[in-house]
Amino acid sequence: MYWDVIYVKTAAYLELVVKFLDGLEGVIKIKSSYLTGVFEPLKDKEYFNQVYLYPLTNHFTNFTL
Numbered sequence: 001m002y003w004d005v006i007y008v009k010t011a012a013y014l015e016l017v018v019k020f021l022d023g024l025e026g027v028i029k030i031k032s033s034y035l036t037g038v039f040e041p042l043k044d045k046e047y048f049n050q051v052y053l054y055p056l057t058n059h060f061t062n063f064t065l
Contacts, residue, residue, distance in 0.1 A: 010049050
């Protein structure tokens with residue numbers, strides 16, 4: 001099974017559309033209660049919308065998932 005993400009974009013606040021190398025794609029919905037600690041910066045909607053793919057890993061600006 002491949003876990004490599006090849007595409008990501010925001011669908012809505014706290015929702016990401018992701019596509020994996022094996023062709024599987026869907027929407028990941030993140031509960032706001034998870035946005036604590038290192039994930040707290042994602043409470044900022046503008047910051048959350050900056051999601052993009054970076055080679056070998058997934059990044060938000062100044063934030064690595």
